[in-house]
Amino acid sequence: MVAQQSTQSSTIVDVLEKVLDKGVVIAGDIRVGIADIELLTIKIRLIVASVDKAKEIGMDWWETDPYLSSKASEHNKALEAENEQLKLRLDALEEKMETKQVAHNEK
Numbered sequence: 001m002v003a004q005q006s007t008q009s010s011t012i013v014d015v016l017e018k019v020l021d022k023g024v025v026i027a028g029d030i031r032v033g034i035a036d037i038e039l040l041t042i043k044i045r046l047i048v049a050s051v052d053k054a055k056e057i058g059m060d061w062w063e064t065d066p067y068l069s070s071k072a073s074e075h076n077k078a079l080e081a082e083n084e085q086l087k088l089r090l091d092a093l094e095e096k097m098e099t100k101q102v103a104h105n106e107k
Helices: 002-022 051-056 071-106
Strands: 024-034 037-048
Touching: 002 051
Parallel strands: none
Antiparallel strands: 024 037
């Protein structure tokens, strides 16, 4: 009986290794309705893969999540700085537009 458990666990390990290596996507929708009127739709998308495989297919959202990565705060600071620069540029452009509009109206 010990040999059988060993074989089963190695089979499970093999399957898990293949799943993590290749990745598995599970998708489904749950719709709740009454009398042909849809009240609620829940879309479920689940991917099971190794971190390397996830990065390979372009899924790396955890790297910019501040709750999951210390690097995320650096990324967020850079985005905030860029956002602030864009706001300043927009304000300057709006001011120029207003100045030109006032000058045009005075003529």
